[in-house]
Amino acid sequence: MALSDVAMVAADSSRTRAYLYALARHDLLPAHVVVLENRSAELLPGQADDKVAAESEIARDVVDEALAKAPPSAKDDCWSEVRFDMTRPLLGLLDALGVPWTAAPDKNINAPDVVAMIAARPESVFIYSGYGGVLLRADVLSAGKHFLHVHGGYLPDFKGSTTNYYSLLDEGQMGASAIFLTAEIDSGPILLRRRFPAPERRGEIDHVYDSAARAKVLVETLAARAPTGDWRPELDNSAEGDTYYIIHPVLKHLAILGGGSGA
Amino acid sequence: MNYVYTEENRLEQPHKYMYTAFGGTAFLQAYAADRRAAIAADVAAASSAEESIDANLLRALQGKDIGAAVDALGAATRGLEDATIDAPPATVALLLALAARRALGLKIRDLDRAWVSRLAQRFEVTKKLYAGYAPGFRKGILPRDEVRPYWLLALVLSLYGAHDGRLSLLSTLLKVDDLLCSLPAAQREGAIPSGGLAYILRQELATVRALAAKVEVDDGAL
Numbered sequence: 060m061a062l063s064d065v066a067m068v069a070a071d072s073s074r075t076r077a078y079l080y081a082l083a084r085h086d087l088l089p090a091h092v093v094v095l096e097n098r099s100a101e102l103l104p105g106q107a108d109d110k111v112a113a114e115s116e117i118a119r120d121v122v123d124e125a126l127a128k129a130p131p132s133a134k135d136d137c138w139s140e141v142r143f144d145m146t147r148p149l150l151g152l153l154d155a156l157g158v159p160w161t162a163a164p165d166k167n168i169n170a171p172d173v174v175a176m177i178a179a180r181p182e183s184v185f186i187y188s189g190y191g192g193v194l195l196r197a198d199v200l201s202a203g204k205h206f207l208h209v210h211g212g213y214l215p216d217f218k219g220s221t222t223n224y225y226s227l228l229d230e231g232q233m234g235a236s237a238i239f240l241t242a243e244i245d246s247g248p249i250l251l252r253r254r255f256p257a258p259e260r261r262g263e264i265d266h267v268y269d270s271a272a273r274a275k276v277l278v279e280t281l282a283a284r285a286p287t288g289d290w291r292p293e294l295d296n297s298a299e300g301d302t303y304y305i306i307h308p309v310l311k312h313l314a315i316l317g318g319g320s321g322a
Numbered sequence: 323m324n325y326v327y328t329e330e331n332r333l334e335q336p337h338k339y340m341y342t343a344f345g346g347t348a349f350l351q352a353y354a355a356d357r358r359a360a361i362a363a364d365v366a367a368a369s370s371a372e373e374s375i376d377a378n379l380l381r382a383l384q385g386k387d388i389g390a391a392v393d394a395l396g397a398a399t400r401g402l403e404d405a406t407i408d409a410p411p412a413t414v415a416l417l418l419a420l421a422a423r424r425a426l427g428l429k430i431r432d433l434d435r436a437w438v439s440r441l442a443q444r445f446e447v448t449k450k451l452y453a454g455y456a457p458g459f460r461k462g463i464l465p466r467d468e469v470r471p472y473w474l475l476a477l478v479l480s481l482y483g484a485h486d487g488r489l490s491l492l493s494t495l496l497k498v499d500d501l502l503c504s505l506p507a508a509q510r511e512g513a514i515p516s517g518g519l520a521y522i523l524r525q526e527l528a529t530v531r532a533l534a535a536k537v538e539v540d541d542g543a544l
Binding site for chain 1: 327338339340341342343344345346347349350353439442443446488489490492493494496497500530533534537538539540543
């Protein structure tokens, strides 16, 4: 069943696939998807290459049954959204799920034509699943839509980039937080946030576990809010937390190889 | 395995560090070996004869007597007193003030932390550090390829990051140190006091080792 007032603007990325698999399993698919296709040969941040997919122990096990309706026990399984095919062609997946889609004229969400396309859509809430490192600028933020974003980290403590690695080093756990995007990075009011235990295969955080944590929070947010249209935040996000920048690979390796609590 | 992050001149070819590959403990060994080589080379070239504010700053941080030079460090701390985002001083003045405060054992203030965060943010956003910034402290307006500010930034990140245990500053420090280690020795000469690179790299390695121990990563890798 589609959520009539919810659309999605989606990069061709592993996170988008995680979202779509999760939304399909829980009957929360968007009414429409605006696809930010990358038509160049060079992969963009967030896109998994063949090597990543080939080395993924989790992706190897994904079959179409991963799209089957989630069992009731999924509610209590924090990693219930970990199974998705990170390399399945996105447009084929959308067609298989019966989700209408439109290819955006540009892969950059801030391009005027893309902003106009989004603004013209009837849905008021857009799930945002963009390419890494892209910030929404004033034009798209003032297009009359609410952009629902799931940050990969527990807000407001961990704002910024690659925060789940810092979180693992600092607290031994990960997080994900659903917010509406504002001009200030990761500072929109928090709709829902969850903590997640350190995953079993930390080498697959980038494309699998971080995406799965965000997908879990997305599902819970939509399940709680979309049917009623009540998007009141769970809590304010104005508290000062540290802002984190892309983690240096030495620290990333410590987070992946580490097994202690870090606390 | 080579430690690739210092293989190219990072002033000329900044690295974005996005979605970096996982290389296991071999990667950590390569990193540590790269740093140890840079320390050894810097120590081998060191001379103790240098007299500059940076050299005295370094001596003070190493607990050595700097005699009358302490007055110069005290004067340097005043670089922060009238500094605002709308009227930012030259970057070197800011960094010297922050470093001198630590060298003189002065208490860290929220004002100091705010400037450290701003300087780290400027470097992270552009992977460059400008010698001066326009009002608003966003647009760089003076040269960005002078080496000395990067060394001072690394020193400040090391001093304030270690004190507060801020992982965010440690991550930025690692990137700045990658940049410094990627430069040919001739480019660093005259810009960094004798033994100055070795000093910051030793501090960095010690902090990384401590973190590795805390999260139970095999210290043998480092």
